Amino acid sequence: MDNRSDIWRSVDAVKPRFMALSDKVWATPEICYTESRSAAEHLAELRHQGFRVTETVAGIPTAMMGEWGEGGPVIAFLGEYDALPGLSQEAGVAEPRPLESGGHGHGCGHNLLGSAAMLAATAVKDWLAAHRLPGRVRYYGCPAEEGGAAKTFMVRSGAFADADVAISWHPHSFWEVAVAPSLANTRADFIFTGRTSHAAASPHLGRSALDAVELMNVGVNYMREHMPSDARVHYALLDTGGIAPNVVQAHARVRYSIRARDLPGMNELVGRVHNIARGAALMTETRVEMRIISAVSNLLPNTPLEQALYLVMEELGPPPFDETDRDFAAKIQSTLSEQDIGAVYHAIGMEPTDRPLADFLVPLDARRNPLIGSTDVGDVSWVVPTVQVHAPTIAIGTPLHTWQVVAQGKSPAAHKAMVQVAKAMAGLGVKALTEPALIDAAKADLAKRTARTPYECPLPADVAPPLDMSRT
Incomplete structure (x- = not known):
């Protein structure tokens, strides 16, 4: 049974709905804990796909979980859909052109992030159903990643207590396993x-x-x-x-x-x-x-999952960009400085090239000089073996949290990258479901990393989700 080809076909079979979901969320940008319309779109799609839905996870109105299957391991896919303030921008143009003065925009690509994660979860669900195998797949809809720490509150509530593996991704300049640490x-x-x-x-x-x-x-x-x-x-x-x-x-x-x-x-x-x-x-x-x-919390790596994911991505290959994709990416690059482009190449230990889009896989052992930020995926990684993908949804060198990211958020290149990353995540999910030794190795890796320093939630016990932080 060729599991990876099967799962990749499962992704292709349902991808139009999730590209449309991504575009809907792009068009209704909502910031930290106010993502009511975006969450509603995700809930509607989970129900359409037949998931058992749990709303208001950890007391957060825009957090959710969708589950399908019975018995077996639990494979979690992490999605996000929050935007950033002040980054309103028209799609498909390579110049700053706000749709709304002072409006919000998806300057970190989370419209794509949540949609691709749910696409991967749906494909694994369909694969389990087709092969009549035990196992549970979950999609976690996680709001407020941009400073709201929703996943930390979700971890504290026990939402991930019985998950065996967590898989996520993020829009980026490159096609790579995300091995950089976080703060x-x-x-x-x-x-x-x-x-x-x-x-x-x-x-x-x-x-x-x-x-x-x-x-x-x-x-x-x-x-x-x-x-x-x-x-x-x-x-x-x-x-x-x-x-x-x-x-x-x-x-x-x-x-x-x-x-x-x-x-x-x-x-x-x-x-x-x-x-x-x-x-x-x-x-x-x-x-x-x-x-x-x-x-x-800071992010904990997981070597067995990273190695397994790299092999899946190597077999799958990068997104199938065409000349039209590269032409638009080159126009975006013309708005960037040499320092912008040089910085991302320096981060992966590679000399700059003239490629506008990444059509290569960054080696797992590249001599990286990472650009380090923070993410609430970190807290998930302390309680569940966790791995992440970077996918090239943007022109090489595009800084995150900029109008240029928003301008590329509905592009054909971004859609191709989100579908390709869904295939990579789904491929790893199926690998974990069919190879118990991988889950065992991932859990052993996590246990070793936390043996001396067990997880301690960084949130004070009396701090509740700051649902009004965007209105402060």
Whole structure:
């Protein structure tokens, strides 16, 4: 029985519906925990495909799970569908052209991500049904990856407790097994409260919360010299206390994203940032409250799954791009700098080429110099053996979180890449279902990695999903 050819045909048989799903989600971009229309489209498709549906996973209205099958191993496919603020963009044009001023856009390609993951899950479901084999396939619809840590809340709720393998992917410049590490990350608001007064007549009676925020930011900037080189700290001002310069600001809020290589390092850095906030409050005679919004763990690799996935991708080959695809990608590349393109090649340890789209598989043992971010897939990887794919949905060098990603989000090249990555994920899913030794090896790898440092949820026990974080 040629399992991989069978499963790839299963993907091709249903792919039009999932390309259409991706385009629907692209057209209704919704940010962190507000993905009601996108979630509704995913729920409707799960029901159409015959999955048993669970809504409001972990108390999150836009999180879901669809399951099919009985007995056997549980193969999980992770999907996302949240967009980013301020990236509205017309599709298919190689110049910035917002559809809506200040509107949202799928600048990380999550419209494709969720659709391809469900396509893979559906193909495995159909394969199990055709061969009358035991096994369960699940699609997890995961909102709010962009800072909301929905998967961390889902892990904490036990949603992945009985899964045997988790498979996911992400839009990217290259066709590769995603072996780069990720950073643990905490998002926290620092809320300062002072005392208002007339800034000219009685400034001595006021205590400025805005001064405290500014002093905190200066203190954190000085700290940067004295923290690990792979740690990252960023901030955004959420509340500056008003627009009147002649009023001493009694309230101000700043949101920090604090990243480090692992959870202990992150927790230490969070404590240092909190101490700086306390110092700023002391200097300005204000009060400060630190409020954790979300948190994610660093990603754990899984060597057996990565090796198995690489063999599937090698056999499958890259997406079948044509000259029209390459022409549009070249136009997108013309909007990028040489540094943009050089950076992604440097990340995989390869000299730049003149290819506009990736038509090659990055070797598993490439000498990488990874560009490291954070993802809530990290928490899944601590409790379930997890592996991810990168698929070339964008012109080589396109930075994520940009209008250029949105412009390519409905392109024929993006559709071809999402179908090809669905085949790779489905192929690995079938391999896991038919080769128990692979699951055993993946679980042994995870057990070894967590033997000395068991999983500890980075979220404080009293922190609930921040369903209103996008409206703050």
